[in-house]
Amino acid sequence: MRYLDLAIGKALDLGAEYADIRVQKTSDEVVFLRNLSLKNTSHNVIYGYGIRVFYQGAWGFAHNNVFSEKAVLATAEKAFEIAQLSAKVNKDKQLHLAPERSYIAKYQTPVKIDPFSVPLSEKVELMMETNRILLGYEGIKQAMFYIVSHKDEKLFASTLGTRLELNTQWIDPMVSATAVTDSDSQSRTFDEGGRSTGWEWVLELNLQEKARQIAQEALIKVKADVLGPETRRSLILDPNHLGLTMHESVGHPTELDRVLGWEADYAGISFATPEKLGNYRYGSEIVNFMGDNTLEEGLASLGFDDDGVPAQKWHIIKDGILKEYGSTRDTAMEIGLDYSRGCNRATYYYDQPINRIPNLYLMPGTKPLTPAELIADTEDGVYIQGRGSFSIDQHRLNFQFGGDYFWEIKNGKLHRPLKKVLYKSCNPEFWNSCDAICDERFWRPFGVINCGKGQPSQTARMTHGSAPARFRNIRVGGSQ
Amino acid sequence: MNANFEKIAAYIKQHCHADDFSLHIGHVESHETRFAQNRITQHLAGPTFSINLTVAFENRTGSASVTQDDPASLDKLIQTACDIASLNQPDPEFVPSEGPKELPQVQNCDPAAQELEPAKMVDIVQYMIDQAKAFDATVSGLTEKHYSQRMLITKNGFVGYDESTDFGHSMTLKKGTVETKVSYDSKGLARFDQAAEFNRLKEQAISLADKRDMDAAPIAVILRPYALQDLIWYMTWMMDRRMSDEGFTPFTGQMGKLFFGEKFSLYSTLDIPAIKAVPYRDGIASKNTTWIENGMIRNMPTNRYWAKANNLEPNHIFNMYLSGGDATEEQMMQMVPRGLILNQFWYIRSVDAKAGELTGMTRDGVLYFEDGKIRHAVNNFRFNEIPHLATRRILALGPSIPTACSAMLPSLLIDNFNFVDKTTF
Numbered sequence: 001m002r003y004l005d006l007a008i009g010k011a012l013d014l015g016a017e018y019a020d021i022r023v024q025k026t027s028d029e030v031v032f033l034r035n036l037s038l039k040n041t042s043h044n045v046i047y048g049y050g051i052r053v054f055y056q057g058a059w060g061f062a063h064n065n066v067f068s069e070k071a072v073l074a075t076a077e078k079a080f081e082i083a084q085l086s087a088k089v090n091k092d093k094q095l096h097l098a099p100e101r102s103y104i105a106k107y108q109t110p111v112k113i114d115p116f117s118v119p120l121s122e123k124v125e126l127m128m129e130t131n132r133i134l135l136g137y138e139g140i141k142q143a144m145f146y147i148v149s150h151k152d153e154k155l156f157a158s159t160l161g162t163r164l165e166l167n168t169q170w171i172d173p174m175v176s177a178t179a180v181t182d183s184d185s186q187s188r189t190f191d192e193g194g195r196s197t198g199w200e201w202v203l204e205l206n207l208q209e210k211a212r213q214i215a216q217e218a219l220i221k222v223k224a225d226v227l228g229p230e231t232r233r234s235l236i237l238d239p240n241h242l243g244l245t246m247h248e249s250v251g252h253p254t255e256l257d258r259v260l261g262w263e264a265d266y267a268g269i270s271f272a273t274p275e276k277l278g279n280y281r282y283g284s285e286i287v288n289f290m291g292d293n294t295l296e297e298g299l300a301s302l303g304f305d306d307d308g309v310p311a312q313k314w315h316i317i318k319d320g321i322l323k324e325y326g327s328t329r330d331t332a333m334e335i336g337l338d339y340s341r342g343c344n345r346a347t348y349y350y351d352q353p354i355n356r357i358p359n360l361y362l363m364p365g366t367k368p369l370t371p372a373e374l375i376a377d378t379e380d381g382v383y384i385q386g387r388g389s390f391s392i393d394q395h396r397l398n399f400q401f402g403g404d405y406f407w408e409i410k411n412g413k414l415h416r417p418l419k420k421v422l423y424k425s426c427n428p429e430f431w432n433s434c435d436a437i438c439d440e441r442f443w444r445p446f447g448v449i450n451c452g453k454g455q456p457s458q459t460a461r462m463t464h465g466s467a468p469a470r471f472r473n474i475r476v477g478g479s480q
Numbered sequence: 481m482n483a484n485f486e487k488i489a490a491y492i493k494q495h496c497h498a499d500d501f502s503l504h505i506g507h508v509e510s511h512e513t514r515f516a517q518n519r520i521t522q523h524l525a526g527p528t529f530s531i532n533l534t535v536a537f538e539n540r541t542g543s544a545s546v547t548q549d550d551p552a553s554l555d556k557l558i559q560t561a562c563d564i565a566s567l568n569q570p571d572p573e574f575v576p577s578e579g580p581k582e583l584p585q586v587q588n589c590d591p592a593a594q595e596l597e598p599a600k601m602v603d604i605v606q607y608m609i610d611q612a613k614a615f616d617a618t619v620s621g622l623t624e625k626h627y628s629q630r631m632l633i634t635k636n637g638f639v640g641y642d643e644s645t646d647f648g649h650s651m652t653l654k655k656g657t658v659e660t661k662v663s664y665d666s667k668g669l670a671r672f673d674q675a676a677e678f679n680r681l682k683e684q685a686i687s688l689a690d691k692r693d694m695d696a697a698p699i700a701v702i703l704r705p706y707a708l709q710d711l712i713w714y715m716t717w718m719m720d721r722r723m724s725d726e727g728f729t730p731f732t733g734q735m736g737k738l739f740f741g742e743k744f745s746l747y748s749t750l751d752i753p754a755i756k757a758v759p760y761r762d763g764i765a766s767k768n769t770t771w772i773e774n775g776m777i778r779n780m781p782t783n784r785y786w787a788k789a790n791n792l793e794p795n796h797i798f799n800m801y802l803s804g805g806d807a808t809e810e811q812m813m814q815m816v817p818r819g820l821i822l823n824q825f826w827y828i829r830s831v832d833a834k835a836g837e838l839t840g841m842t843r844d845g846v847l848y849f850e851d852g853k854i855r856h857a858v859n860n861f862r863f864n865e866i867p868h869l870a871t872r873r874i875l876a877l878g879p880s881i882p883t884a885c886s887a888m889l890p891s892l893l894i895d896n897f898n899f900v901d902k903t904t905f
Contacts (some may be wrong), residue, residue: 037573042543043560046530058519063526065547078525085602086513086520089609093519120567128569141726180727185834262516264620265652265661268826330521352522391827393841393860398903400839400862402831420832422839424862424901455514455622455650456524479831479864 003072004157007051010076012159016083018054018097019076020158022306024349027153029116032146033127035135040146041120048349053079057094058086059330063350096333098340100309102161107303109168110296111198115149118199123147126202130211134177137215139222141185142178147171147202148194148449152302162308170196170299170461172449175207177215179222186419188218189386189404193243193447194461195297217405224417227382227408230477234381234409235423236374236470241403243446243464244387246362249427250282250289251462252453253396254316255343256325257355260334267453268394271427272322274335280322283431288363289317291326293342298359299447299461300345306353309342316360320432328355347458354454361445361465365437371468374436381409382421382476389422398426402479420479425471433474438467481641482507485631488531488549496558498535498565498635502577502763506530506630513601515651516620518609525598535561539574542566573785577634578763586766588644588756590668594627596647601625604674608651611678617685621651621661632763640760646885647672652844653681657691657905658857660684661824661844663706665884667756684823687854688845694858696899700819702812702849705881705889707842708802710825712746712889714838715867716797718830719771721780725790730836730868734777741871742775747801754882758798766798775871804890805877812876812893814852819893820861821847821854837866841903862901870894 004021011019025047032040048065053076060083064075087094127145134143149171156164172194178187190210195201237245252258253270261269272280293300293311304310307329315323327337328344346353375383386404393399406418425433445465452459485505492503507529514522531554532545542564546557601623612619626646633639649672650663662681664672703711724731731739748769750757759766762784770778779795787794809821820842828840842860849855871894878891 038541038568038571039573040543041541041564041568042534042545043564044532044545045547046545047547050526059521059523061522061524063524063528065527065529067548075526082523082525082598085598086523089515089602089606090519093517095519095521120564121569124567124569142728178728185728257521260517261618261620261654262521264516264654264659265622265650350524350526350528352524354522389829389831389839391829391839391841391862393862393903393905394826394843395903395905397905398841398860398862398901400864400901422831422864426903456510456512456624479835479837 001155003049003067004155006069006072007076008157008159010073011051011053011080014077014080016053016055016080016159018159019052020156020308021049021051022349023049023155025153026348027151029149030146031123031127033131034144035142036128036131046348050349050352051076051079052352053083054097055080055083056087057096058083058090060086061352095330097329098332098338100160100307100329100340103304103308103310104163105303106165109196111169113199115171115199116151130175130208133208133211134215137219139179139219140177140215141180144176147173156308158308160308164304164308166303168196168302170194171198171201172447173202173205173207175211175214177218179218181222184222186218186222188214188221190214192240194299194449195447196299196301197297220417221405221419224419226420227418227476227478230475232473233476234378234470234472235474235476236378236381236383236409236468238385238468239444239466240386240446241384242362242466242469243448244390245401246360246464246466247357247448248390248392249396249399249430250317251357251360253427254325255355255357256327256331259325260331263453266455268396271395271397276322278321278323281320281432282317282322282428283320284434285320286365286437287317287320287431287434288315289360290363291316291341291358291360293358295359295463297445298463299449300359300463305342305344306346307340307342307344309340312342314341326355326358331355345460347460351458354458356460357451357462359463362437362469364440364443364467367439369436369438371438371442374438374468374470375409375414376412378409378470379411382418383407383409383414384421396427400424421476422479423474423476425474430471433471434469435472436470438469440467442467482629482631484549488554489631489633491551491554492533492558495555496535498537498562500536500577501635502534503633504532504630508626508628510624510626511598511601512622512624513605514622515605515609517618518612520605531557533557533561535565536574537565539570540565540568541571541574542568575784575788577636578638579636581638581763581765583640583759583765584750584767586642586750586757586759587753588642588667590645592669593625593645593647593667596625596669604649607674608678612653615655615682617653617655619651619653622648624648632760634763638763642759644756649677651681653685655685658685658688659844660688666882667885684845687847688857691857691859694848694902696861696902698896698898700816700893700895701897702809702819702821703892703894704821704823705883705891707822707824708889708892709883709887710828711867712800712802714828718833718836719780721782722786724780728833730834731777731780735780737777738775739777740772740775740868741874743874743877744772744775744871745803746772748798749801752801752888755799755801755888756886761796761798764794764796769795799886800889802880802889804880807876807878807893809878809891813849815875815893816895818850820858821849831864835866836868837864839864859905860903861899863898864900865898870897
């Protein structure tokens with residue numbers, strides 16, 4: 001596209017030390033059904049470009065939705081003017097960009113059946129039938145089903161000579177049932193958090209069978225007992241649940257911009273400061289976390305980040321020790337790294353990219369261990385499936401999580417269903433209490449499509465994963 | 481009226497042949513300067529623009545949106561929305577678009593905010609950084625301004641247009657182990673005084689210098705207005721009329737009953753110039769609404785379908801005004817033997833939707849007081865609390881102040897606020 005060269009040329013003419021342009025077309029198709037009523041059936045396109053200029057240790061970023069030579073040149077000028085203003089403030093404390101080479105490449109999410117090519121009527125019929133199944137259970141008062149299909153088509157060019165064509169997409173189906181009694185209402189949800197794949201995944205999921213399961217479980221849950229006062233117990237957490245726990249307590253604390261205090265005013269900072277690299281015991285010896293933007297079907301597997309840095313795989317925690325962060329070109333140099341891990345991502349064309357969590361997962365246990373064996377080996381505990389309430393302090397230390405479905409474990413057996421379970425823990429206590437992880441046969445990925453961060457606020461996506469794991473001596477109890 | 485909006489509206493009216501349609505157009509010019517650790521880390525400017533069209537053929541609906549306004553894009557918009565509707569199944573809860581409405585006259589624009597130059601915004605950032613350095617501290621935050629225009633027209637004759645400005649400045653200061661924040665968010669610049677703003681931050685930081693460890697337990701709290709704001713937002717999200725009528729919230733069956741504390745009254749108002757009031761939402765004209773009056777639930781937000789199905793009037797929370805009292809912080813501290821003063825909450829989430837229970841953390845400074853005087857700062861805490869029950873424990877209210885573009889709230893003294901855990905800082 002001629003606008004790429006035009007923007008880059010203009011930025012260089014003005015004196016930019018580095019510049020890039022990202023032309024991005026984001027398409028979403030949303031179908032949302034509640035109790036057989038279509039609340040949202042829409043196709044939305046957000047299309048424009050953002051030009052980023054680096055000048056004397058400072059950024060300027062301008063965006064526009066008007067495609068013309070005049071508009072592109074004006075946008076480049078505005079980005080440069082803003083960078084000049086920023087540079088005056090930064091004159092004693094400049095930013096620096098980690099070295100990077102140029103790339104000319106294309107990346108495309110592997111998709112067998114493009115969700116955008118599946119007729120709407122087929123989707124709606126599947127959803128209606130699933131809704132009818134849920135509402136067929138007496139006591140289910142709310143049946144919800146949404147499918148979001150998302151596609152990003154990006155062209156990226158930089159003054160390094162990089163030229164990228166990146167076409168990525170994901171899909172996220174979610175089914176939920178809510179049971180209501182005179183005194184309570186409880187929901188059970190099927191939601192794997194989205195995957196970078198096509199409609200073939202939806203076909204494989206057998207959502208109607210999943211609907212029957214969650215309807216039955218919602219009815220069990222609404223009548224379930226509440227756990228008594230908080231005591232220290234064992235927790236067995238399924239991969240879906242652990243996806244959120246690791247997102248909040250490992251993913252965010254190891255974003256380098258938070259570590260540097262760049263999110264101090266809003267999303268918060270991190271306890272995992274640079275002097276802890278290589279020596280801080282974040283978890284027990286069986287705890288190994290990988291950052292991996294090459295993960296198959298990973299939501300952050302995009303080929304390249306919005307700095308033009310290729311996707312990578314690296315240890316964030318190895319044998320329980322904090323090893324490295326997720327970084328960007330402008331954060332890496334702050335701690336003396338001469339490379340970025342490629343974690344700079346923007347949501348829409350009008351967003352300046354920021355340091356985001358990569359695909360991040362807990363490695364499976366190395367010894368054969370099934371979930372049934374793990375439960376059989378647990379005397380007093382709670383087994384939590386799915387995601388519920390979550391809250392963590394702004395240094396990423398103290399947290400409280402709920403869940404979606406709970407079983408009390410007594411003497412190695414699932415004893416009774418529970419509801420309203422909460423557990424409280426903190427870093428590094430929680431990950432150091434991990435004493436067993438099931439083996440790779442039980443490792444599962446789960447996505448996050450709505451990770452909020454930044455000022456102005458952006459939402460990012462990434463995939464987490466684990467096998468079921470056990471945590472000892474955690475404070476677990478019922479809500480009020 | 482934005483001339484380009486009118487041109488787009490005319491095109492849609494001429495070319496969209498659906499039985500019904502609603503057209504939303506929005507345009508925002510933004511400038512955002514983000515700073516952290518005494519330097520600028522991000523700096524953004526530009527317009528965002530969207531055109532959203534929802535069409536209906538009988539009760540089959542479809543919706544589409546685009547960010548370009550050339551004829552080809554508008555044709556595609558119409559075609560996409562109509563294609564979706566024609567392929568869709570009937571919606572049993574379909575409600576036709578609104579017809580002509582008399583809308584309230586509001587003034588949500590401040591020319592000074594609209595004309596604020598980027599260089600001046602950077603000067604504000606530079607001033608705050610210089611002050612922080614002189615105080616041997618670092619400062620991080622965001623200075624932003626937005627000028628927004630939006631329009632809604634429908635096939636049935638509704639026409640709504642409004643403009644607004646927003647100027648915001650928030651900053652967090654870190655000095656040693658002390659971290660604290662102040663923020664300003666308003667439609668205008670009239671109340672913004674950069675020197676006073678930094679002094680407020682500095683004084684807050686000084687008050688937190690002597691920090692001691694304290695265990696979590698229920699205790700009286702003085703919620704400063706910014707802390708209350710977060711809590712009230714989450715509580716009002718649970719007050720949807722339909723969700724309550726269908727049994728999903730704690731407010732089921734409580735309409736017209738004394739359910740909150742008698743000292744608690746909550747309104748949306750068109751009559752306070754200091755806070756914004758959008759003139760309409762979803763074709764519903766904004767009007768003065770009493771949500772809670774002396775603890776009695778008078779109204780709950782009701783969407784157009786639920787209103788029609790139940791012969792109710794649709795309404796929406798377009799701003800929040802909580803009538804205050806005249807108690808000062810000093811007087812509140814005299815009213816209980818001991819307690820905590822909270823600046824802000826953080827990461828509030830629902831724990832139990834039916835009970836209305838929320839969890840969250842304190843943030844940006846917690847002060848311990850005893851025998852009527854502030855004694856020292858303490859660590860941050862986690863709460864698990866049911867806000868409507870907490871309002872029954874309100875002992876006193878301070879004067880209401882603007883806390884955001886669309887909120888005006890007081891400080892509250894609440895007894896036995898339920899803290900359940902603490903963190904290490």
